[in-house]
Amino acid sequence: MNVVRSGNPSLNDVAAAARVSLATVDRVMNRRKGVKARTVERVLAAAVDLGYLSEEERDLLSAPRPAHIAFLLPMGGNPYLKLLGEKVRDVAETGRRDASPVRCFFIESFNAAAIAAALRLHSKWADGIAFMAIDHPLVREAAEEVSAAGTRLVTIVSDMIHPAREAYVGLDNHAAGRTAAYLLGRFCGSREGSVALVAGSRTYRTHSERELGFLGLLEETYPRLRVVGMREGHDDRNENYRHTLSLIDQNPDLVGIYNVGGSSDGIARALRERGKGDSVVFIGHGLTADTRRFLIEGTMDAVINSDPDQVIARALEQFSTSAPMNAAGLACPPLSMEIIFRENIPLLAK
Incomplete structure (x- = not known):
């Protein structure tokens, strides 16, 4: 709320009467953070005594403001x-x-x-x-x-x-990783082969927790699936694309990919180019325009989402x-x- 007065008294007068700086008066009048409650009351009381504010305006300015x-x-x-x-x-x-x-x-x-x-x-x-x-x-x-x-x-x-x-x-990201492993294992059925993980970066706790959950359940429940390691793509579509091409070329028995992070479009593009869009199980996160398209066309099998x-x-x-x-x-x-x-x-x- 910006308070404007023509003529006297001025904000300088209010500052002098309240024994505070002009900057403090400005913060009070504009309901900015960083002013102690007792200082706010002193400034408003001085403004009313001088006629700079009406009682009604004082009540508006002294009411709790919404948090920024x-x-x-x-x-x-x-x-x-x-x-x-x-x-x-x-x-x-x-x-x-x-x-x-x-x-x-x-x-x-x-x-x-x-x-x-x-x-x-x-x-x-x-x-x-x-x-x-x-x-x-x-x-x-x-x-x-x-x-x-x-x-x-x-x-x-x-x-x-x-x-x-x-x-x-x-999300409970450890549970999300275990869920991804369960889905991937069920989609793979009786097949044996390699499974890869692509993440943004382990510097994000959400990615490391998903990785731990995924690896734990896969080891417990689907020992026929062999994890070939984690690639960090920094949620960059081109990095994810290159990582996926490398994974496909280096692992002819690749049967599944779990994208722990984002930018699934790079992974989907590599799967399509190598003719693996309908044979490699692909689980990822985040329902967006691109993952919707990949689900519909069959390149992705499931998306774990938080609204x-x-x-x-x-x-x-x-x-x-x-x-x-x-x-x-x-x-x-x-x-x-x-x-x-x-x-x-x-x-x-x-």
């Missing part, structure tokens, strides 16, 4: 994260006047220093930050610093185990509480896991 929320997502070619970012920006553009102002920023992927810098930068204005974490000392240190200064932190999609973040919003609308809604719900949920001993349960096949693809929203 930032979403930080990795930039790059991952279609699911692009879709998530688009949906966050839709929320920002269509939000109610009394709802939390929301902004979305894309930062360099797989870069702990970039995430740490972004946390510090946006904590200057944001009351809460939802971000896809890298579990790295630089990120943990930045999280501890901004959390101690009063900015609430929620990890989304990929977690960071640290008390500075109050909740994680996303991006649920991710956003759950994160905003977390910030809407007056205190961190885990401060009261309440856990944020994992999001529901959707298993999408060609025959149950949801209709596109109009």
Whole structure:
């Protein structure tokens, strides 16, 4: 809320009467973060005494303001994260006047220093930050610093185990990996052969947890399937394409691929070029325009999905509480896991 007055008194007069800086008065009048409650009351009382504000305007300015929320997502070619970012920006553009102002920023992927810098930068204005974490000392240190200064932190999609973040919003990724292994094994049937994994990067906890879950169940239940290792494609379609060509050429008995991360289009392109689109079982994550197409044409067999609308809604719900949920001993349960096949693809929203 911007308050404008013609003539006297001025904001300088309010600052002098309240014994604060002009910058502090500006923050109070525009309901920005970083001003103590007692200072806000002193500034507003001075403004009313001087006639700069009416009692009604004072009540509006002293009422709790909606929290300002930032979403930080990795930039790059991952279609699911692009879709998530688009949906966050839709929320920002269509939000109610009394709802939390929301902004979305894309930062360099797989870069702990970039995430740490972004946390510090946006904590200057944001009351809460939802971000896809890298579990790295630089990120943990930045999280501890901004959390101690009063900015609430929620990890989304990929977690960071640290008390500075109050909740994680996303899948149980270990269970997601085991589910992928179960699906792949069932689709392979009685066949024996090699199975490959392609990930964005193990620097994301979500990818390493999916890998562990996948390997564990495959070893327990499908010993006839031999894992030939993990390739990191950094969620880049061209890297994933080259990795897949190499996997096919080096492993003539390849029967399955699990894409732990995103950018499945590179893998699908390589499978089609090598004539393996209908013989290699392909499991991936994230229902987007490209994975829908691959499911329909039969190149992909199943997609494990978490609804991006649920991710956003759950994160905003977390910030809407007056205190961190885990401060009261309440856990944020994992999001529901959707298993999408060609025959149950949801209709596109109009």
